[in-house]
Amino acid sequence: MTGETHGGAKHPTLTLVACILASSLAFIDGSVTNVALPAIGKDLGATPAELQWTINAYLLPLSALLLFGGAAGDHFGRRKLLIGGIALFTFASVLCAIASDLTLLLGARALQGVGAAILLPNSLATLGHAFTGEARGKAIGTWAAAGAIAGAVGPPLGGWLVDAIGWRSIFFVNVPVAAIAILIAWRHVEESVAKEIPLDWPGALTATLSLGALTWGLTIWSSHGAADSPSIVALVAGGLLALIFVGIERHRGDRAMMPLALFGSRAFAGLTVLTFLLYGALGGVLLLLPYVLIEASGYTALQAGLALLPLPLGMAIASRITGGLTSRLGPQWPLTIGSLIVAAGFALLILVEEQGSYWTMVLPGASLIAVGMSCVAAPLTTAVLATVDDRHSGTASGFNSAIARTGGLIATAIAGAVIASAGAALIAAFHAAALVGAALAALSGAAAFLTLGTVKPPPR
Structure with a gap:
């Protein structure tokens, strides 16, 4: 491959594969666990508030330590931290699978969050170092598309495992993926480091x-x-x-670890607002939708997982295309239009009822969300890396991921009011949550339109 396709990496394709496999661990885990919540609650006797913590115990360290994980990679070496994060995540996954009570499960979930906080920013920063120019946008688009595919596989696979074997089996899915990722990273990913950045x-x-x-x-x-x-x-x-x-x-x-000078870029500040609002809304609604379908509409875990399939599949199809387009057109319009389409999709989820056809009450909203998020995922990541210099790439990608997970964390914390409801009250509460998500997505589109004229790093 020539200098136009990568930034000096000897094995750019294998580097991309290793980063995709690593980040897919976190994506699969998030989508699988949402589908398994009702089964976990019944098996371990968890209350609605305790079920929230099954998600929050993972998201809390992930949100809080993503910044530190990115900065640590910049300091000690991104390849080294990538491999260490994968290993820690895998170890914690096994602990989740064998947890005998809710306390042990929550502790293992927190350890998973720490591992994800290390591997996620360093997988993206490794890509930023290995590719340059338009190839960086395509590589990140491929990375985002693969994450969407992992999200697509997660719910139906997790639902089938929950129904056929039990919820504990969903955590063993991570082990073979992690083993392959570690092997490729160990043998083919080159080290990159910016040692002048302290912890x-x-x-x-x-x-x-x-x-x-x-x-x-x-x-x-x-x-x-x-x-x-x-x-x-x-x-x-x-x-x-x-x-x-x-x-x-x-x-x-x-x-x-979060240099305030980064906010000297108006675009970086706008991307931060967009990420928090849009991914907070997405995390909340996609946590609640499978729960509502199982508890109020009588879906099995597999059926609830299949119900979410259009969203990540649609993202997977279009994310690579939009990643390359952003390098030529800029991120303003894809992010603005995409966020507004997501808002319309959230609004259509008010069609969800206790009784009704999937094709009329779930598919329209899920399809629109898929189209909108395909316009957002890769351009957002590419734009974030474009606003900082290379030595802060790990910090910036970690910060943006932290903001996304923080939005989801807060949304999950607030979602207890919906989860605690039942029957018709659960449906009504979900409708209100969907409309709030639509409003937040629309505001994120406004943030993109107002702040993303020219994307460039802030002055040093």
Whole structure:
């Protein structure tokens, strides 16, 4: 391959394969677990609030440590951290599969989140180093498409495993994928490092505590249906810790794991807002949809998994195309139009009822969401990497992924009000959640339109 296709990597294709397999671990796990929630709740006797923590125990360390995972890769070496993250994620997956009670499951899920926080930003930063120019956009588009395929395989595969074998089997799916990813990364991925970037331990600790307090407070609030003293105290503490985190990052300047100078780029700030709103809405609605279909509409886990199939398949078909187009056209219009299409898809989910045909109550909304997200996924990632220099690529990709997972984390924490409902009340609560998701997606489109004129790194 020539210099137009990669940035000096000897094995760019194998590098791409290793990064796809690594990130697919996190994508498969997220989609599979959503389908398995009702079965986990029945087997372990979990309440609705505890079921929320099955998701949040994973998302919390993933959201809080993605920044640190990206910065650690920039400092110690992205290949080294990529392999270590895969190994930790796999070990935690086995612990999830053999967990004998909910406490052990939540602990293993948290360890999975730590592994994912290490492997995700370093898989993307490794791609950013191995490819340049238009080839980078195509590679990232392929990476996003493969992630969508993994998401497509996850729900039906997970649903079949839950129905045929049991929910524990879904965590063993990660083991063979991880083994192949480690082997390829060990033998063919080249090391890349930017050692002048120091690690930010105070920032990582403060971010983790802040997100933990905010998530705890929102989960208690939504599950109880009202704000009480513990939830208010947790939310106030989380807010104060967030302010302290910003103060720490400002004091550390370019040594921070989230350098505030990155926000000198208007485009980077706009991409951050878009990511938080859009992926928060997506995470919340896609957590609730299979749960509602199983609990209120009588779907099996396999049927609920198949119901989500149009979304990731549609993304997989178009993401590679849109990744290449963004390199030539810029990200403003794909991200704006895509977000508005997603908003329309969310709004159509109000057609979901206790009784009805899948083809009329689920497929229209899922299809529109698929079309919209195919316009967003690859262009968003490409645009984020275009706003920073190479030495901050791991930090920037980690930050953007952290924002996406933080949006999903907060949405999951709030979703307890829906999960705690039953019957007609569950359907009504889901309709309200779908409309809120539509509004957030529309706002993300406005953010893209207003901020993404010219995408370039901020001045140093």
